[in-house]
Amino acid sequence: xxxxxxxxxxxxxxxxxxxxxxxxxxxxxxxxxxxxxxxxxxxxxxxxxxxxxxxxxxxxxxxxxxxxxxxxxxxxxxxxxxxxxxxxxxxxxxxxxxxxxxxxxxxxxxxxxxxxxxxxxxxxxxxxxxxxxxxxxxxxxxxxxxxxxxxxxxxxxxxxxxxxxxxxxxxxxxxxxxxxxxxxxxxxxxxxxxxxxxxxxxxxxxxxxxxxxxxxxxxxxxxxxxxxxxxxxxxxxxxxxxxxxxxxxxxxxxxxxxxxxxxxxxxxxxxxxxxxxxxxxxxxxxxxxxxxxxxxxxxxxxxxxxxxxxxxxxxxxxxxxxxxxxxxxxxxxxxxxxxxxxxxxxxxxxxxxxxxxxxxxxxxxxxxxxxxxxxxxxxxxxxxxxxxxxxxxxxxxxxxxxxxxxxxxxxxxxxxxxxxxxxxxxxxxxxxxxxxxxxxxxxxxxxxxxxxxxxxxxxxxxxxxxxxxxxxxxxxxxxxxxxxxxxxxxxxxxxxxxxxxxxxxxxxxxxxxxxxxxxxxxxxxxxxxxxxxxxxxxxxxxxxxxxxxxxxxxxxxxx
Numbered sequence: 234x235x236x237x238x239x240x241x242x243x244x245x246x247x248x249x250x251x252x253x254x255x256x257x258x259x260x261x262x263x264x265x266x267x268x269x270x271x272x273x274x275x276x277x278x279x280x281x282x283x284x285x286x287x288x289x290x291x292x293x294x295x296x297x298x299x300x301x302x303x304x305x306x307x308x309x310x311x312x313x314x315x316x317x318x319x320x321x322x323x324x325x326x327x328x329x330x331x332x333x334x335x336x337x338x339x340x341x342x343x344x345x346x347x348x349x350x351x352x353x354x355x356x357x358x359x360x361x362x363x364x365x366x367x368x369x370x371x372x373x374x375x376x377x378x379x380x381x382x383x384x385x386x387x388x389x390x391x392x393x394x395x396x397x398x399x400x401x402x403x404x405x406x407x408x409x410x411x412x413x414x415x416x417x418x419x420x421x422x423x424x425x426x427x428x429x430x431x432x433x434x435x436x437x438x439x440x441x442x443x444x445x446x447x448x449x450x451x452x453x454x455x456x457x458x459x460x461x462x463x464x465x466x467x468x469x470x471x472x473x474x475x476x477x478x479x480x481x482x483x484x485x486x487x488x489x490x491x492x493x494x495x496x497x498x499x500x501x502x503x504x505x506x507x508x509x510x511x512x513x514x515x516x517x518x519x520x521x522x523x524x525x526x527x528x529x530x531x532x533x534x535x536x537x538x539x540x541x542x543x544x545x546x547x548x549x550x551x552x553x554x555x556x557x558x559x560x561x562x563x564x565x566x567x568x569x570x571x572x573x574x575x576x577x578x579x580x581x582x583x584x585x586x587x588x589x590x591x592x593x594x595x596x597x598x599x600x601x602x603x604x605x606x607x608x609x610x611x612x613x614x615x616x617x618x619x620x621x622x623x624x625x626x627x628x629x630x631x632x633x634x635x636x637x638x639x640x641x642x643x644x645x646x647x648x649x650x651x652x653x654x655x656x657x658x659x660x661x662x663x664x665x666x667x668x669x670x671x672x673x674x675x676x677x678x679x680x681x682x683x684x685x686x687x688x689x690x691x692x693x694x695x696x697x698x699x700x701x702x703x704x705x706x707x708x709x710x711x712x713x714x715x716x717x718x719x720x721x722x723x724x725x726x727x728x729x730x731x732x733x734x735x736x737x738x739x740x741x742x743x744x745x746x747x748x749x750x751x752x753x754x755x756x757x758x759x760x761x762x763x764x765x766x767x768x769x770x771x772x773x774x775x776x777x778x779x780x781x782x783x784x785x786x787x788x789x790x791x792x
Contacts, residue, residue, distance in 0.1 A: 246276060247416040249347065254278075254318075255325045255416070256342050258333040258391055259351035260383055261371075262361035264405055268351065269327035271409040279324045283332055286314045295329075304331075312338050319345045330383070334390050339452070347419065349412055350394035355380055357401050389483035393448045395419065422449075423642050427561060427649040429656040432581035436561060436649070438641050440634055442588035446475050446549070447482035453583045455545055456518035458485045460510055462533035463524040464493040467551055470594055475524060475549070487513050491532070495684040498528045498567045500576060506536050520545040520583070526552035526599075527559040527690065531577070534565030538580030548582045551591040553603025553637070554691050557610070557644040560585045562652040562665075568684055572750040573676040579657050587645075589637045600630055601727050602691025609698060610644040612719065613670050614651075616768030618643050619722075626726050667770045669753060670762040671697030677747035678732075681739055688735070695723050699730030704784050705763040708776070715767050732788035741785035741792060745778065 255272065257265040266282055273280035284295055287310060291298055298307050311328075312335050318326055319341055326346070332338055333348070342348050359377045371379055391397075396415045400408040422439030437449060451457075459479065463472055468490045479486050489509050491497045510521070521544050523533035530548055537546035548560040566577020592600060604626065611619030621643070629636040648668065655664030675690070675697035682688045699720045705711035723730040732739070753760040758774040759781070765771060786792065 246278075247413075247419065249416065249419040249421055250323070251421075252323060254323045254346040256319075256333075256346045256348045257325070257327045257351060258348060258394060259330065260353065260358055260380065260387065261330045262358040262380075263330075263351040263353045264361075264400065264408060265327035265351060267405040268400075268409050268412065269325045271405060272412055273325035275409065275413060276325065279322065281318050281324045281326045283311065283315055283318070283326060283328045286318060287311055287329075290314060308332075308335060311335075316341050330387070333394070334387060336452075339390075339393060343452070347396065347416065347421075348394040349396045349398060349415070350391040351408070351412075352388075352391070352397055352399050354401055355384060389481065392481040393451050395421075395448070423638060425642060425645050425649060427581075427585075427645075428653050429563070429581060431656060432563070434582055434584055436585040436587060436645050438556075438587045438589065438638050438645070440588065440590045440638075442586045443471050443474050443549070443591065444478055446478040446586065447480070447484060448478070449586060450479065450520075450522075450547060450584060451482040451484065453547070454484065454520050456516065456520070457483055458516075458518075459487075459520040459522050459547075460513060460515060461486055461488045461522045461524055462491070462506065462510075462529060462536070463488065464491050464497065464526075464529055466493045467525040467529070471524060471551065471591065475522075491529070493528075494686060495528055495568070495679075495690070498532055498684070500567055500569060502532060503535055503567050503576070506532060507540060510536055510540055515540065515544065517541050517544065520547055522547045522549060523560075524549045524551065525555075526550065527555040530555055530559050531565050531574070532567060534563075534580055534582070535567055535577055538565050538578035543580065546580060546582045548585040550585070550587055552595060553592055553600055553641075554606050555603075556587040556589075556592075556641050557603065558606040558648070560587065561645050561648050562668075563656065572747065572752065573679060573684070575750075575752055581656075587641055589634050589641070592637060593632065597630070597727075599689065599691075602689040602695075604630060604726060605691040605695040605698065605723070605728055607640050607644050608719075608723065609668075609670055609694065610647045612698060612702075612764065612767055613647070613667050613762075613770040614768055615643075615647055616766075618647070619767055623722050626722070630726055663771070666753065666760065666772050667762055669760075670764070670770050671695075671699075671701045673697070673748055673751055673753065673759070673761055674700045674744075676751060677744040678739065680747045681743060682737075687737075692728065695728040695730050696732050696735065699723070700732060700784065700788070701762060702764055703788075704761065704776070704781065705765070707780060707784060708763065710771075711764045711766055715764070718767070732785070732790065739785070739790045741782050741790035744785060744790065745781060748781075 257269050270280050315338050358380050398411050422437040425436040521537035523530045537544045550556045550560040563579045563581035565580050566574045569575045625636045658665040671694050675693035678693045702716035702719050706713040706716050720730040760774050761776045763773050
């Protein structure tokens with residue numbers, strides 16, 4: 234058993250550390266060394282001081298190294314020392330004020346440690362450094378003015394740290410308690426890597442990621458400039474928090490707000506949004522941030538895919554449906570008068586931030602609608618996950634954040650695996666097309682409803698799942714008992730999976746005609762995703778039209 238695991242087992246280490254070091258950063262005078270020693274003693278970890286390590290390795294003091302080799306050479310050596318220390322056993326490491334500014338050092342810290350920024354006000358720093366004579370950056374200048382300039386440059390970078398602790402004139406012991414308290418509450422977001430032939434990115438899943446958007450996005454933004462696209466409902470809830478979080482890391486933002494709902498997912502809305510984005514004078518390194526549900530993600534993503542022939546793109550989904558489905562995989566697009574998602578492009582995001590805390594603001598109806606996409610992942614290729622849904626679905630919908638995060642992670646992991654093997658849906662039989670289980674029916678129902686709130690996308694998917702399983706049973710490729718099991722589970726959480734139970738009668742021939750305009754039609758033949766039991770989906774272009782009509786009529790559709 235390692236020293237770190239033994240300490241964790243004994244309860245000495247905060248649970249979020251899990252084998253990580255703790256790195257303290259901040260300006261000179263913040264107290265990194267004195268607090269670091271106390272923190273290490275409280276946690277039973279070794280303490281390391283980066284400046285002391287550098288002096289020992291070089292056989293010279295920091296001022297001597299600056300004078301002899303210059304700051305650039307010093308930073309190169311500092312980077313190597315920090316990486317070496319972090320590659321060893323977990324410890325508490327106090328870094329020099331400039332160490333965290335190096336992108337490679339920040340990357341190493343993100344991968345192996347928890348970073349803590351000790352943020353002090355200017356007047357406190359000036360008072361503390363006034364009695365020190367070994368600060369190379371203060372040599373020959375006014376300490377207050379130099380520190381003011383350093384704050385302007387460094388604070389936006391320090392803001393990328395995992396934790397920020399405000400400390401002023403209080404004692405080092407008091408600040409240490411604040412750091413320990415924050416460490417005890419800290420939980421790293423769950424991280425899922427999506428790797429495709431053309432791109433790779435992470436999906437981060439956790440609570441309160443909106444408030445940390447700047448720290449999480451800054452490492453992936455090619456330019457510290459972004460356009461936030463959101464809708465009126467989400468803007469009231471989260472726009473100010475996202476804007477403030479990005480401002481902390483000096484990301485300049487503009488915002489575009491569109492009306493909420495499926496009607497904004499249109500060619501007209503796309504054209505209007507494109508014009509507004511271009512009017513802002515965006516450049517090819519300016520990032521589009523989609524803050525909202527699936528409609529915003531699809532619409533803003535399509536604009537990002539096509540503006541200036543492609544802009545960087547970040548997904549910040551705020552609904553369960555978007556977090557488990559549309560935000561991952563790079564499909565973007567809008568609806569047309571002839572069908573759903575018929576105009577679009579594949580455009581992978583740079584990052585996906587799935588904040589489970591945003592789910593608390595959803596009406597129960599929308600949360601249930603998103604749950605249909607969670608269930609779909611298990612029905613396509615993971616029977617064990619569907620069994621997990623049967624056991625924990627009610628807890629998820631009741632607001633259990635752990636269950637929500639686990640469901641999002643597992644659903645996204647399944648989708649990432651499929652998308653990684655078939656990014657652009659080019660495998661006709663067993664690739665990404667399988668993700669359309671239930672969608673051929675669902676899209677037809679949505680179009681018949683005029684893409685209105687009378688039938689949410691997830692609600693249409695739930696009905697589509699029931700129809701797909703019943704069609705599979707009618708064709709003799711799946712047990713009828715599986716269809717009953719799926720329908721029963723969806724009903725148990727308040728979702729209708731039976732077309733006959735909707736408060737509307739649909740025309741069977743009309744629905745079939747809508748299906749004929751579906752983008753999955755090939756050589757004039759409808760493509761259906763069928764199942765050979767729970768967790769075993771397959772595609773088929775040999776489903777008789779009469780079989781589909783018979784099923785729809787049996788579900789209460791008019792002739």
